[in-house]
Amino acid sequence: MSTDVTVNRKDKGYWDILFDFFRSINLTIFLLILLAILSIIGTVIKQNASSEEYIQRYGLALYNVLDFFNLFDMYHSWWFSAILLLLVLNLIACSLQRLPGVWRQVFRESGGKELNESVLKTLPYVERINLSSPRERKKDEILSLFRKGFRKIQKIEGESFITLFAEKGRSSRLGVYITHFSILIILIGGILGSLFGYRGFVNILEGETVDYVVLRVKDNQVTKPIGFSIRCDDFRVTFYDLQRPEKIVKEYISDLTILENGKEVLKKTIEVNHPLHYRGLAFYQSSYGTIHDLTIRVRWKDGKGDTLLKVMEGETVPIPNSTALLRVLRYSHEVHNFGEGAQVALLKPNQEPRAFWLLKDFPKFDEQRRDEFTLSLEEVIEREYTGLQVTKDPGVWVVWVGCGLMIIGLVVAFFFSHQRVWIRIPLKDKGEIILAGSANKNRMGFEGKLNRLAKEIRSIGLK
Amino acid sequence: MPISSHSLFNASMGIYFFSFLGYLLWAASRKKNMGIFSTSLLVLGWLIHTIGLVIRWLETHETGYGYVPLSNMYESLVFFSWTIVLIYLILEFKYQQKIIAVFVTPLAFLAIAIISIIPSINPTITPLMPALQSNWLTIHVTTCFFGYAAFAVSFGISILFLIQDQKGGSTKGRINWLPSLSILDEINYKSIVIGFPMLSLGIITGAAWANYAWGSYWSWDPKETWSLITWFIYAAFLHARITRDWRGRKAAILSIIGFVAVLFTYFGVNYLLSGLHSYA
Numbered sequence: 001m002s003t004d005v006t007v008n009r010k011d012k013g014y015w016d017i018l019f020d021f022f023r024s025i026n027l028t029i030f031l032l033i034l035l036a037i038l039s040i041i042g043t044v045i046k047q048n049a050s051s052e053e054y055i056q057r058y059g060l061a062l063y064n065v066l067d068f069f070n071l072f073d074m075y076h077s078w079w080f081s082a083i084l085l086l087l088v089l090n091l092i093a094c095s096l097q098r099l100p101g102v103w104r105q106v107f108r109e110s111g112g113k114e115l116n117e118s119v120l121k122t123l124p125y126v127e128r129i130n131l132s133s134p135r136e137r138k139k140d141e142i143l144s145l146f147r148k149g150f151r152k153i154q155k156i157e158g159e160s161f162i163t164l165f166a167e168k169g170r171s172s173r174l175g176v177y178i179t180h181f182s183i184l185i186i187l188i189g190g191i192l193g194s195l196f197g198y199r200g201f202v203n204i205l206e207g208e209t210v211d212y213v214v215l216r217v218k219d220n221q222v223t224k225p226i227g228f229s230i231r232c233d234d235f236r237v238t239f240y241d242l243q244r245p246e247k248i249v250k251e252y253i254s255d256l257t258i259l260e261n262g263k264e265v266l267k268k269t270i271e272v273n274h275p276l277h278y279r280g281l282a283f284y285q286s287s288y289g290t291i292h293d294l295t296i297r298v299r300w301k302d303g304k305g306d307t308l309l310k311v312m313e314g315e316t317v318p319i320p321n322s323t324a325l326l327r328v329l330r331y332s333h334e335v336h337n338f339g340e341g342a343q344v345a346l347l348k349p350n351q352e353p354r355a356f357w358l359l360k361d362f363p364k365f366d367e368q369r370r371d372e373f374t375l376s377l378e379e380v381i382e383r384e385y386t387g388l389q390v391t392k393d394p395g396v397w398v399v400w401v402g403c404g405l406m407i408i409g410l411v412v413a414f415f416f417s418h419q420r421v422w423i424r425i426p427l428k429d430k431g432e433i434i435l436a437g438s439a440n441k442n443r444m445g446f447e448g449k450l451n452r453l454a455k456e457i458r459s460i461g462l463k
Numbered sequence: 464m465p466i467s468s469h470s471l472f473n474a475s476m477g478i479y480f481f482s483f484l485g486y487l488l489w490a491a492s493r494k495k496n497m498g499i500f501s502t503s504l505l506v507l508g509w510l511i512h513t514i515g516l517v518i519r520w521l522e523t524h525e526t527g528y529g530y531v532p533l534s535n536m537y538e539s540l541v542f543f544s545w546t547i548v549l550i551y552l553i554l555e556f557k558y559q560q561k562i563i564a565v566f567v568t569p570l571a572f573l574a575i576a577i578i579s580i581i582p583s584i585n586p587t588i589t590p591l592m593p594a595l596q597s598n599w600l601t602i603h604v605t606t607c608f609f610g611y612a613a614f615a616v617s618f619g620i621s622i623l624f625l626i627q628d629q630k631g632g633s634t635k636g637r638i639n640w641l642p643s644l645s646i647l648d649e650i651n652y653k654s655i656v657i658g659f660p661m662l663s664l665g666i667i668t669g670a671a672w673a674n675y676a677w678g679s680y681w682s683w684d685p686k687e688t689w690s691l692i693t694w695f696i697y698a699a700f701l702h703a704r705i706t707r708d709w710r711g712r713k714a715a716i717l718s719i720i721g722f723v724a725v726l727f728t729y730f731g732v733n734y735l736l737s738g739l740h741s742y743a
Contacts, residue, residue, distance in 0.1 A: 025706050029699045036695035036724070043685040043736055075683045190681070199679065240528055240590045248590050250528075272593035273676050284678040285593075391678040399680060403667040410660040444558075444649050 022093035031087045038083070042074045050219055076194075088187065091180050102173050114156055115163050115422040120436060123422075125447055127454045129433040139425055141460050142433070146423060149449060160427055167420040173440065175413030182409055185402030192395030200224060204232035205291065205385045209259065213390040226281060226390075229259040233267075235288055235386040252285050254386040280392055287387030292331040294342055295379035296358065301372055308378065316347070319373070324348045329355060331380065338362065342377055417441035421450065423457075433457065468522055469586050471515030472541055476575045478508030479548070483568040490565050490640065498561050502552075505568065509548045512575075516545060528590040533604040536584050536733070542604070543729075544574035546612035550657065554616060558650050560642050566619030599672030607665030607690075611725050613658030614697070618722035620651040621715040628712050648711065651718060652704060659697050666690050685736040689728035696721040 021027065045066065046053075054072060055063045070077030113119060120126060131138065139162060146153055150166035200213035209231040212223040233255040240250045251271050258266040258278050268276045276283040292313045298320075299306040309326065311317045316327040325347040335341035340360040345353045359365045363376035421437035435454050439446035485501030488494075519532040519541070532538045551567045554560075578584050624647045641647075669687070670680040681687060700717040703709035709717075 025702055026708070028702050029706070029709060032695045032699035032702070036692045036699070039688050039692050039695070042683060043688045043732070047683060075688075242590070249593060250590065251593050251596075273597045273599075273672075275675065275678065282678055284676070286677070389678045393679075396674065396680060400671070403670070407660065407664060407667070410663060414656040414660060444646075 019093060022089050023097045024090075025094070027090050028087070028094070031083060031090060035083060035087070038074075038080065041071060045071055045074075047075070048073055084187070088184065091183065095177055095180055099177055102177070106170050106173055113165070114158050114161070115165075115424045115434065115436060119422075120434070123436045123438050124443065125435075125437045125450055127435040127450065129435060129454060129457055131433060131458070131460075138460055142423060142425065142457055145453060145456050145460070146421075149453065150421065162425045162427065164423040164425070165421070167418070169416045169418045172412050172416035173418050175409050175411075175416065178409030179406055179413055180409075182402045182405035185405060186399050187402075189395040189398030189400075189402055192398055193393040194395075197391065197393040197395065198224070200390045201286065201388060202230075202390055203287075203289070203385045203387050204230065205383050206232055206235055208232060208385075228265075228279065229262075230283070231257045231259060232386050233257055235384050237288070252288060252386075254285055254388070256283065280394065282391050282393075284389040284391070285386070286389040288384065289387065290382050290384050292342075293381040293383060294328055294331065294377060296326070296328075296342075296344075297363075297376045297378050298373050299376070301374070313342075322373070326375070327353075335359060340377070340380060342380075344375065346371075414441075417446065419446055421453075466518065468515045468519035471511050471518065472575060473579065475508040475512040475515065476544075476572060476579070478504055478511065479544075479568055479572040479575065482508060483565070483572055486561060486564040486568060490562060493640065501564065502555065502561065505548060505564070506552065509545070509552065512541075512545050512548070516541070523588050526588050526590075530591050530596075531601045532588075533601060533608075534591055534595050535589075537578050537586050539604065539608065539729075540574050540578050540584065543608050543611060544571045546608050547571040547574065547615050550609070550612045550616050550654065554650060554654060558646070558653075560646065560650060562641060563616070563619055563623065563650070566622050567616050570615045570619065594676045597672055597675065599668055599675065603665060603668040603672055606661050606668055610658045610661035610665050611729060613654045613661060614693075614718075614722050614725050617651050617654040617658060617718050620647055620654065621718040621722075623647055624651060624715040625712065625719075628715070644711065648704075648714075651715065655697060655700060655718065659694075659701065662690070662694055662697065666694060686728065686732045689724065689732050693721060693724040693728050696724050 049072070051063075054066070058066060066072060070079070074080055143153065143155075143164060146164055146166065150168055153164055153166045156163040156165060198215055200215040202210055202213045204210050209229045211227075211229040212225050214221050215224050235252075235254045237252055238250045240248045242248065253269060253271045255269050256267070256276055257264050258268075258276075266276075266278060270276045270283060270285050272285050275285070294311050294313070296309045296311060297306055298309060300321075304321070307320055309317055309319070311326065311328050313328050313331050316325050318325050327345045327347060329343040329345055331340075331342045333340060335357055338359045338361065341357050343355055343357050345355045347353045356366075356369065358375055358377040360377045360380065363378075364374070366374040366376060417439045418441075419437065419439045422434070424434040424436075426433070435450060435457065437446070437450055482501050482504035485497060485504055489497040489501055516532065519538070520529075523529045523532055533542055547567060548571045551564060551571070555564065578586065623641060624644065627641045627644055627647060642650075666687075669690070673682065673687075674680040696717060700714055700721060703714045703717055
């Protein structure tokens with residue numbers, strides 16, 4: 001039996017120590033400063049770049065060390081999350097400890113007590129006023145002065161005193177907890193977003209329709225179907241009318257159409273700062289560009305005729321009747337003063353791929369390669385595409401609710417205070433009037449207010 | 464426009480400097496008239512500054528692409544200086560502690576003087592790039608700079624606090640022309656109580672704007688991260704004030720570090736680090 005008790009006490013001891021640790025405000029200060037210092041790292045080291053870029057900048061050895069500590073994505077690392085979690089535990093422990101008491105204070109029946117000597121000792125503001133004229137008759141005047149600052153005044157009639165009591169701003173004590181709670185809400189919103197949301201992009205050529213978005217996963221790109229289609233009807237750039245040759249972009253604009261099973265359901269023109277929202281996804285204007293559709297002629301040397309190949313910049317197509325593949329690397333408006341051209345590569349089995357240029361104005365240029373066929377660039381069609389950022393974030397509304405709560409909480413916590421004021425008037429003609437009170441915040445302002453009240457009470461005594 | 468906003472800003476810059484000298488003379492002489500004179504100068508400078516801001520706004524409209532003038536380094540510095548003076552004047556009106564001006568007016572003067580000193584800060588009105596064409600810009604920048612300005616005032620008060628605290632070990636050594644530690648602590652808290660919700664609102668409106676423009680309310684871009692670092696430091700200050708070990712001296716040091724973080728968020732990120740905010 002006795003051993004059980006000691007074990008229990010010991011358990012409770014550890015539990016208490018742990019709870020004391022988590023609820024200490026020194027831990028709060030320590031964690032906030034720690035977060036501030038550690039957050040600096042990620043602003044100095046570029047985050048989420050490609051591994052090649054890091055190796056080039058830091059060298060392989062340092063790269064491995066930095067990567068080991070997740071410093072290339074530190075804000076999502078386990079240790080940064082762990083510190084945030086500690087802060088959350090600290091915040092919850094602090095609130096659990098203090099909130100019940102505060103809650104009782106805020107929601108108890110309002111009932112003023114008589115101002116006896118023991119209460120008087122606990123109050124930071126006490127002013128004793130001696131009036132020359134009879135106090136009892138001045139009671140109503142004092143009451144009306146009191147009413148200017150406080151709406152609800154209770155009158156407690158005792159044996160030898162009348163006590164007037166008023167308080168306001170009781171619920172302002174909750175401001176701190178609203179603020180703390182809002183931080184939890186914001187973090188929950190953030191977690192919801194990272195669990196159930198994603199960020200991707202998609203480039204859509206004018207007139208084309210897509211039903212997927214592209215996500216970047218580490219150094220790779222994966223396509224993700226979105227369950228409906230989106231078409232880009234037009235993309236355009238508008239410029240400011242400056243009445244001088246300089247051109248400054250005013251707006252990037254895309255006309256988009258949403259299609260469900262081939263049927264148009266929504267049309268919207270988007271621009272920067274004005275995204276399109278549809279079925280939990282948001283489409284943002286983020287970039288644009290041009291891509292070139294090329295027509296390349298393959299002419300066989302031994303008289304087998306020729307073929308026209310349609311190929312887009314960046315695409316790879318097989319060359320008919322051969323084992324070779326043709327890849328278009330890039331298009332250029334001007335290749336060394338020879339005019340338009342495309343850089344292509346031939347991929348043949350068991351051969352190193354070679355890159356070379358095809359020039360539109362010199363169709364026989366490729367004959368110098370002495371292959372079984374020659375290639376020439378026949379036609380170039382330029383097409384614009386719009387680059388859209390696509391995000392899904394089901395947590396974003398939770399975050400906004402949290403942000404709203406935070407502002408409300410801060411305003412309540414900082415700009416309202418819980419004030420209690422007593423005025424004790426003796427029933428006998430001799431004796432002093434006592435004005436006393438307390439405020440949990442803005443004590444200077446509160447004292448000023450009571451000083452003015454005391455002055456006013458004194459002045460009625462002079463009448 | 465008959466008068467350019469730039470010349471008005473220069474005028475208020477000059478007035479701020481003389482007001483600073485006035486406050487110095489007042490601190491040395493304790494002549495009541497000197498104090499009234501310095502405050503009047505400061506108010507005059509601020510009124511001219513305000514007219515300058517309105518004219519700047521009208522000037523942007525004259526060019527045909529009007530915007531609220533808070534969109535580049537030049538405009539933000541001008542606004543920063545304006546908010547510092549405004550918040551100081553409010554606190555002076557409420558607490559009658561002119562001595563704080565000795566440390567705050569130089570900051571307001573410096574902020575507006577930089578636009579003339581550093582040549583790369585360009586007063587030319589250029590049209591806004593697409594991402595900046597948002598009402599969020601106005602509210603985001605306004606709230607941030609009210610926050611920054613309140614922290615600037617708190618920085619000045621914290622320096623006074625440390626000076627007073629240094630001498631305050633014995634009551635005899637106390638500098639009697641400085642306000643008492645408790646008054647300094649109270650006003651310091653008051654200015655942070657203005658600054659902290661403003662900074663929070665600034666970060667939140669920035670997040671809302673980022674969500675409209677880039678589709679993400681938070682992307683750990685250096686400017687965002689530094690504003691959060693600043694937020695952490697002042698949150699630590701607010702908690703430090705309610706504990707015995709941290710009250711007073713340590714809290715004042717936190718406020719000074721906080722203002723260094725503000726300056727880095729404002730200038731350091733733009734000139735030393737890269738990110739989405741590199742335009743402003």
